[in-house]
Amino acid sequence: MKKxxxxxxxxILLINSAYSQNYHKNFxxxxxxxxxxxxxxIENITNIHFNNEREIINNAFMHFxxxxxxxNCTSCHxxxxxxxxxxxxxxxxxxxxxxxxxxxxxxxxxxxxxxxxxxxxxHIRYKRGLQKDGEYYLKMIPSVHHEAxxxxxxxxxxxxxxxxxxxxxxxICHTYNREIIDHSIKGxxxxxxxxxxxxxxxxxxxxxxxxxxxxxxxxxxDELPQLDDEYxxxxxxRVNERPPMVIDNETGKYVPAKPAFIIxxxxxxxxxxxxxxxxxxxxxxxxxxxxxxxxxxxxxxxxHDNEKAFLLESDENRILYPDxxxxxxxxxxxxxxFIIEDARFVTRQEYDEKINKKSKEYVKKYIExxxxxxxxxxxxx
Numbered sequence: 001m002k003k004x005x006x007x008x009x010x011x012i013l014l015i016n017s018a019y020s021q022n023y024h025k026n027f028x029x030x031x032x033x034x035x036x037x038x039x040x041x042i043e044n045i046t047n048i049h050f051n052n053e054r055e056i057i058n059n060a061f062m063h064f065x066x067x068x069x070x071x072n073c074t075s076c077h078x079x080x081x082x083x084x085x086x087x088x089x090x091x092x093x094x095x096x097x098x099x100x101x102x103x104x105x106x107x108x109x110x111x112x113x114x115x116x117x118x119x120x121x122x123h124i125r126y127k128r129g130l131q132k133d134g135e136y137y138l139k140m141i142p143s144v145h146h147e148a149x150x151x152x153x154x155x156x157x158x159x160x161x162x163x164x165x166x167x168x169x170x171x172i173c174h175t176y177n178r179e180i181i182d183h184s185i186k187g188x189x190x191x192x193x194x195x196x197x198x199x200x201x202x203x204x205x206x207x208x209x210x211x212x213x214x215x216x217x218x219x220x221x222d223e224l225p226q227l228d229d230e231y232x233x234x235x236x237x238r239v240n241e242r243p244p245m246v247i248d249n250e251t252g253k254y255v256p257a258k259p260a261f262i263i264x265x266x267x268x269x270x271x272x273x274x275x276x277x278x279x280x281x282x283x284x285x286x287x288x289x290x291x292x293x294x295x296x297x298x299x300x301x302x303x304h305d306n307e308k309a310f311l312l313e314s315d316e317n318r319i320l321y322p323d324x325x326x327x328x329x330x331x332x333x334x335x336x337x338f339i340i341e342d343a344r345f346v347t348r349q350e351y352d353e354k355i356n357k358k359s360k361e362y363v364k365k366y367i368e369x370x371x372x373x374x375x376x377x378x379x380x381x
Contacts, residue, residue, distance in 0.1 A: 033081040040081075040162070053077075056261065060281045064265050065211060072227050076104040101152045103133060108204045108238070108258075114152070114291035116142030118240040119202040122233065124223040140240060141199055143293045170194070181368050182297055186361065187354075191245075191254045194289050196297040201243040201290035203258045205332040206236030206322065208278075210266045217271050236322060236332075242302065243288060244311045244333065246343040257311075257340065260286035264327065280328045285311075285340040299373070300366050304356055310346040311335040 034040055054069055054077050061068035069077070083103070084096040098115065105111025107119055118138035120126040130137040145155075155168040170193040178184050182196065210232045212218035221232045243256040261282035267274040303309050307317065313333035322329045329337045335345035346355070 033085075053260075056282070056284070060261070060263065061265075064267065064275075064279075064281060068209075072231060095151075095153045098152050101156075106133065106135065108202050110201075110288055110291060111152070112137070113140065113200070113202055113240075114143050114146050116140045116146070118200075119204070119238050121238050122224055122235055138240065141292070141294070143291050144295055145291075145293055170197075181365060181372060185365050190252065192248070192251075192256075194293065195245055195254050195256055197293050197295075198242065198256060198290035199292040199294045200240045201256060201258055201288060201292065202238070202240050203243065204235050204238050204262075205259060206262050206264060206327065206329070208234040208236070208264045208266065210234065211268065213269045215268045215271045217268065236325075236327070237320070242298070242309075243290060244309050245303070246285070246287065246311070246340060246345055248287060248343050250342070254346075255343065256288050256290060257285050257343065258288040259332075260284040262329070262332070262338070278326050278328075283329075283338045285335075285338050287340075287343050300362070300369060304358075304362070307351060307356075308333045310351055310355065311338075312346065312348055312351055 058069045118140035127136045159165045160167045225233045245254045246257040248255045261284045263282040264278050
């Protein structure tokens, strides 16, 4: 009976697949995808998917170059249905494959790290190692979900892209086992799973857009990424590291954050600097959900005893001095320089009184965690 049912199911799937292929072969040139898929609107999907980033960019560059967005952002911010639903041979596919997603979700934009691609510095001398879609990456550890063969589309459903629901979170598939040491600690239920289980996040600390008009000295920067005939891009620093944490306005939980836009500009016209050099026009952070989930987690002092993990780096502990380089930022790891949407930064008082306070329970659990780590190391030898 089971064999019969399985055979019938396979036949149904094959028939449906053949029907879908033949149906799309008869697709009229005058038709659009929305002609049949009436519950979809590519413009609405695009606006939801990009979270109004275009508006933020346009407002920031308004007094610098009001056409910046149309010149430099359209490669991703001009989607069609085929952008996701077409394979490499230009056949229509019902569910996007990872490669479709990673055309846009690459570099510092969440996604590429899922398969173990780490960002490199901008300079041409770093153009070596893994290559994907014309860009070079460091070989990093991938998400445990990628190793298990889970695709992007299995968590990011069509309804999540339509804004009808959120992408699947950890507790859809996993349970919060309180017998695990980390889960048994009071207060850890206020920490999102990803805050401890993300191995790293690709982050760019300070992005520079240098504009050259009727200038011959642009060729000095030929070894940096050339966006178009006018623009060259550079960055203060690009890292693959554990992101700091902020507090989500909706859930009240600690979640990872990364720079959304920390943008500096320079404007050269006929080889003369116009306006303010290294002018900071955007200083925004955002919540992030790094796609680098690992079963393992961090030790206690990755958060406790670590002010940098909450964007509270003090002067005496910093090793980077962007302000000494002429930038309007004292530290990329201190929230006093920045703003954030849909979340708030942790205050110094919260850190001192709640996070960094060592209770007897903390000491007890820390010792348990270290003993557990010793056991794992011993068993691995």
